[in-house]
Amino acid sequence: MKQDAALLIDTEGNPAPDNHVTGWFESAGGKRLRYAIFKSRAVRARGTVVLLQGRNECIEKYYETIRHFTARGLWVATFDWRGQGLSDRLTKNPLRGHLRRFEDLQSDLSIFLETIVLPETRLPFCMLAHSMGSLVALSMAPQLTNRIERMVLLAPFIELSNQRLPSWVIRAIAGMFRMVGLGWVGTGRDRFPREFENNALTTDRARYARNIGLYTQHPELRLGPPSASWVSQMLRTMNKVTRFEHLHSIQVPTLMIGAGNDPIVSARAVEELGNRFRAGRSIIIDGARHELLQEADRYRLATLSAIDAFIPPDQETEPEESPLNQTG
Numbered sequence: 001m002k003q004d005a006a007l008l009i010d011t012e013g014n015p016a017p018d019n020h021v022t023g024w025f026e027s028a029g030g031k032r033l034r035y036a037i038f039k040s041r042a043v044r045a046r047g048t049v050v051l052l053q054g055r056n057e058c059i060e061k062y063y064e065t066i067r068h069f070t071a072r073g074l075w076v077a078t079f080d081w082r083g084q085g086l087s088d089r090l091t092k093n094p095l096r097g098h099l100r101r102f103e104d105l106q107s108d109l110s111i112f113l114e115t116i117v118l119p120e121t122r123l124p125f126c127m128l129a130h131s132m133g134s135l136v137a138l139s140m141a142p143q144l145t146n147r148i149e150r151m152v153l154l155a156p157f158i159e160l161s162n163q164r165l166p167s168w169v170i171r172a173i174a175g176m177f178r179m180v181g182l183g184w185v186g187t188g189r190d191r192f193p194r195e196f197e198n199n200a201l202t203t204d205r206a207r208y209a210r211n212i213g214l215y216t217q218h219p220e221l222r223l224g225p226p227s228a229s230w231v232s233q234m235l236r237t238m239n240k241v242t243r244f245e246h247l248h249s250i251q252v253p254t255l256m257i258g259a260g261n262d263p264i265v266s267a268r269a270v271e272e273l274g275n276r277f278r279a280g281r282s283i284i285i286d287g288a289r290h291e292l293l294q295e296a297d298r299y300r301l302a303t304l305s306a307i308d309a310f311i312p313p314d315q316e317t318e319p320e321e322s323p324l325n326q327t328g
Contacts, residue, residue: 007034007086009060009221011214016060017067025079025115028107033087034059035079035116038066042073045122047312050148051078052109052133054157054291055097056223058085060214064207065293068304074312077117081133082108084223091184095224098184102233105136113147124149126311130293131157131265134256135234138241142249150311151254154292154303155262158238159269170235178229187231190224200263202289204296211294247277254280255310257303259288259295 007022022036036059039045049069051062058080066076080087082105083098090098099105117125127148129137134156137144141151160170193212202208215222240246254277258270267284274282283306285292288299295303 008036009214009218011060011210011217014060014063014210014214017063017070019070021120025111027082027111028104031082031088031090031104031108033079033082033108033112034085035077035112037116037120038070038076038078040070040073040075044073045075046073047124047126047149048075048077048117048121049311050113050117050125050127051076052127052129052137053078053081053085054131054133054155055226056084057130058214058221060218060221061211062293072308075121077112077121079108079112079116081105085221091227093224094220095190095222096184097223097226097230099227099230099233102136102139102237106140109136109140110143124312126313127151128154128307128311129156130154131290132234134158135237135241138250139237141252141254142246145251148252149313151252152307152310153254153256155259155265155290156256156270156273157234157265158242158273159265160235160238161262161264161266161269170231178232185228187228188225192222192224200289201291202294202296203287203299204294207294207296242273242276244276247273247280250277250279252279253313255306256280256282257292257306258282258284259290259292259299260284260286261288262290264290 008016010016017038019041020036020038022034024032025035027033053062059078062078069076082088083090090100125148127137129151134153135158137151137153138156193216196205196208199208256270256274258267260267270282271284274280285299285302288295292303293300
């Protein structure tokens with residue numbers, strides 16, 4: 001593990017929060033991943049939020065959100081998944097959103113918790129995940145008992161919405177490409193930058209422009225369309241985590257927040273999962289699009305209020321032993 005204090009990127013109107021440490025850690029297959037820990041100025045930290053990004057996201061995109069939590073006396077620990085942000089890319093074409101095995105993302109998270117979060121941050125540990133990050137968190141949730149106190153999953157990537165073909169057909173086609181050694185093939189054209197009008201992510205023009213500007217000025221941070229293997233692995237995992245047996249095995253209290261006008265993950269799918277999830281419940285932010293933390297304030301603040309009411313859990317005394325050291 002190597003630390004580098006100058007590892008974060010500033011852009012106009014989006015400077016990095018102060019009081020942070022950054023560095024690299026090595027994950028499965030020798031991949032080098034970038035991480036950052038943002039510390040509160042509070043004398044006694046209220047805990048740590050483990051922030052898991054979605055596809056085609058990076059640490060820089062969450063500066064505004066990170067400031068919200070550090071102002072509440074919380075630390076934030078986050079990292080770039082393999083294949084995106086400044087972490088090691090997985091194909092010769094750095095814009096290809098590729099993934100060989102979903103289990104590699106699970107390894108990224110597990111190693112991050114054990115080697116960075118445990119020794120360097122403060123209890124209690126809660127998890128906040130968006131989209132693809134939510135799918136990873138949900139897939140690992142049975143193993144997170146006694147490690148993570150609570151989870152919030154934003155627009156969890158549990159279903160493909162608004163597709164011309166049924167999900168099982170897409171999964172079969174993507175799986176066939178993967179089986180014949182063509183899993184690296186892209187699934188669409190790179191249309192960056194897309195216009196604000198009719199975008200699927202946010203109704204907030206200023207935040208949308210900020211994020212487009214980040215990727216325009218620093219193209220090394222962004223991704224293009226996903227590969228066939230990425231699609232295959234996501235659909236396989238969606239099928240697994242939405243089964244009753246998996247949901248029944250989760251004991252970490254979980255709040256799922258869906259976006260009412262999300263064309264990527266339907267609010268209906270989030271609501272239905274909440275109804276089947278013993279340890280979880282769901283709420284819907286009516287009118288919001290997919291990126292709830294990048295949305296207009298009328299949606300974003302409602303999302304943050306729900307998160308703030310849920311994490312961190314109230315604790316009268318600080319635990320003597322880290323829950324990451326316990327078996328779940």
